[in-house]
Amino acid sequence: MNATETVTLVEAYDAMRVFLEEVRQREGWTSAELERLIGALKWADGTPVDPAAWQDWLQAVEVAKSRGAP
Template identity: 35%
Template sequence: MEDKITIKEAYVAMYAYLERLYDMTGSNDLGGFLGSMSLLEDGTPAEPGVWNEWMRAVQQARNGQIDLTLELPDE
């Protein structure tokens, strides 16, 4: 497997992952979000703001601004 993928390939991978979650949960919220993420014939998302937010997230990840650390509350 290659170490690098394009931004569009990452978007498609995220969509596929969320679609699997939707299949498992049937969440209406997730289903609605997937609809807004779906691509139109010209390759743009059904909801234009989705791509802008995706690019913002990509930039934050590239800049090391995303903290994935799980923080459990003290008991």
């Protein structure tokens, strides 16, 4: 993947979840808060287990877009 390649919001959201899960496994993190966050980001019937997580994600995307490229 290169810097100009794009992904959908759903792909980006799932990539964030996969990233957090892999970091937790690699680093051996056992934090209950991180476990709950990862669990809330998982998909069930086409939506996140915690619907508020999707809204938080959309808001974060808007903030990142408004800041522009680093």
